Amino acid sequence: MAFNGETIAFIGAGVMGEAMIKGVLSQKLVKPEQITAADPHEARLKELKKAYGINYTTSNAAAVQKAEVLVLSVKPQVMDKVLPELRGRVDGVRLIVSIAAGVTLKAISSSLLNARVVRSMPNTPAQIGQGITVWTSTNDVEDEQAKQAELLLGALGEQIRVGDERFLDMATALSGSGPAYVFMFMEAMIDAGVHMGFSRRDAEKLVTQTLLGSVLYAQNSGLHPAQLRNQVTSPGGTTAAALHQMEKGGLRTVLSEGIWAAYERSQALGGDDKK
Numbered sequence: 001m002a003f004n005g006e007t008i009a010f011i012g013a014g015v016m017g018e019a020m021i022k023g024v025l026s027q028k029l030v031k032p033e034q035i036t037a038a039d040p041h042e043a044r045l046k047e048l049k050k051a052y053g054i055n056y057t058t059s060n061a062a063a064v065q066k067a068e069v070l071v072l073s074v075k076p077q078v079m080d081k082v083l084p085e086l087r088g089r090v091d092g093v094r095l096i097v098s099i100a101a102g103v104t105l106k107a108i109s110s111s112l113l114n115a116r117v118v119r120s121m122p123n124t125p126a127q128i129g130q131g132i133t134v135w136t137s138t139n140d141v142e143d144e145q146a147k148q149a150e151l152l153l154g155a156l157g158e159q160i161r162v163g164d165e166r167f168l169d170m171a172t173a174l175s176g177s178g179p180a181y182v183f184m185f186m187e188a189m190i191d192a193g194v195h196m197g198f199s200r201r202d203a204e205k206l207v208t209q210t211l212l213g214s215v216l217y218a219q220n221s222g223l224h225p226a227q228l229r230n231q232v233t234s235p236g237g238t239t240a241a242a243l244h245q246m247e248k249g250g251l252r253t254v255l256s257e258g259i260w261a262a263y264e265r266s267q268a269l270g271g272d273d274k275k
Helices: 015-026 042-052 076-086 105-112 124-128 143-154 166-176 178-196 200-221 225-232 238-248 251-274
Strands: 008-011 035-038 055-057 069-072 095-098 117-121 131-137 157-161
Touching: 008 015, 015 035, 015 042, 015 124, 015 143, 035 042, 042 055, 069 076, 069 143, 076 105, 095 105, 095 143, 105 117, 117 143, 117 166, 124 131, 131 143, 131 166, 143 157, 166 178, 166 251, 178 200, 178 251, 200 225, 238 251
Parallel strands: 008 035, 008 069, 035 055, 069 095, 095 117, 131 157
Antiparallel strands: 117 131
16 A cells, blocks of 8 residues: 555645545545644644544644644645744655645755655645546655555546646646636626526536536547637637627637736746746
8 A cells, every 4th residue: 555554634624635545545545544634724624634533733833743744735725834843844755735826846845854855736626536646756755655646636537747847837727726717607608697587506407517528528539729619619609709709808818818817927926936
């Protein structure tokens, strides 16, 4: 086993931390007693204890005391507080995995005085095991630890390892923030359905199943999205009329510029650490 008796400390017990805990337990990668979650909100920790049988503490320092794997499952704005608190306390940790957007490998390794760091970018569908995570590591992460990182992140869904950290900012903009773009598109379609006369419940069902079915069809077909779009678009038909209006309104351009804005924001979050 890749985690043969090793203990894993989760700093941060939010939705993404829980998603990974749930994933590794459901895949039987570790046993509940091998996991300790740390969070300032004890009520939240008690919920996880009840749901998964894991250990918990409100002290980050206590959580990492005997940890061999450390998962930093906190928001980026909390890292400035968490990293100094753990400095000098993680010498025995063999692998550090961060899911904080924009916080670089350099920032984490230099703050913790431990260079065995993986930086990753998951997305919210990870909460149901259907996420996609892009990750990279320092050169100090050996093959065994890289395999552990692959299993940890694979518990959230699909995972892609990249060799250059700059792809993490790109992934943040494309797949990390991506669900929000899809949800906005869903919302617009549902509102249009209601405007035409459907009940909101029926419009939601129509849109949700249409998107789900379209994605699954695209995955199974192996065709380029343009080919799939052409299959649905008859000359002079209703789909052609709709697509013409969307192109006229600059849908592609707006979407592309929005993703680029997210990319630039992700770079800015890293600040001087990228220099």
